[in-house]
Amino acid sequence: LKDSGRSDDAQINALYAIANEMAHAVNMISIQGVAEGPGVEERVKHTQDFLQQLLSDVDIKLEIEEKQNAEALRVVLRVHAYGRAMKIIEDHMLEYARAEQVEELAVLGQESAALLEEQNLLSMGFGVKELNMSILAIDAEHFTVHLEKATSLDEVGSAVAILNAVNSIAVRHLEWRDASVATFSHLETEESIGIEVKINRDVLYSAAMLLKDHESQLNQELARRAREWKLLFKNFGKVKFNQTLEEMVQVELTSPEGADADLTRRAKKFVDWCVESSQQLSRGEFNQRLPGITETAYISLKSLAQKSASSLVKIAQKTAASRRSKTKTSIFGFAR
Known part of the structure; x- marks a missing residue:
């Protein structure tokens, strides 16, 4: 966030404070040693690569399946892809929190916030x-x-x-509008969306609301x-x-x-x-x-x-x- 100009020192300090509180709260339950495996930067990079692969798979899937609600389904699947990536980051955050590695936890917190911001933009326009x-x-x-x-x-x-x-x-x-709204509203009809990752319905609701006044605009014309x-x-x-x-x-x-x-x-x-x-x-x-x-x-x-x-x-x-x-x-x- 700091590199992209979307944050300031106060935000960074707030993230450190939240990360520190999270680490202490987790350790009240279970205290573990230093997180093992790849470092935090490598984990972030792996998650970003995983997300890009998921997004690419979405495009390939929709090219093969010609559906009336293809663009709405694209938004749904992309939102879900971001949700899966954010779940991975959250799991890493939990691991670092248990080890009280506050700096690494703050890095992951920034990545999680950036992913959430990008996810919220998926329905724009x-x-x-x-x-x-x-x-x-x-x-x-x-x-x-x-x-x-x-x-x-x-x-x-x-x-x-x-x-x-x-x-x-x-x-x-x-x-087309009605089919798109139905896609945003009835996620259970899409088999590729599992139950292990909770999808951000607020983004889909925003997309559905953008379609609400299409009929009045068409009728005016x-x-x-x-x-x-x-x-x-x-x-x-x-x-x-x-x-x-x-x-x-x-x-x-x-x-x-x-x-x-x-x-x-x-x-x-x-x-x-x-x-x-x-x-x-x-x-x-x-x-x-x-x-x-x-x-x-x-x-x-x-x-x-x-x-x-x-x-x-x-x-x-x-x-x-x-x-x-x-x-x-x-x-x-x-x-x-």
């Missing part, structure tokens, strides 16, 4: 990368391009598919996109209305006798299309997270359906009559 990637995916410009095309052609199926695709980005992220996209549905159905009207005008122009039934059928077909389109939009999975779009389209479709039911036949007949009068040729053979 967990899920931020995944959240940012999901937000960027939702914000992708190609969704707007495709949606503009679909609405300009009144292609309700394509529009629903695009909006559902955007919604699915949030759904997949939240499924989706609501922003919905406000932008609902404008594309302000006149939804108008293209189809104009196409239907033109078809009816052509029927009236080419077959004026007995055309009323055909015109009425076409007008009703358009009304049915409006109803079906509105229902198809309302069934979209996107509605909860992309509010206002279906409502905007419904207002337009309802207005057009009412107009079609009440006066589309008359509009077609009037338009056809107007065109007939304009196509009467002059004595020079030109249309007026």
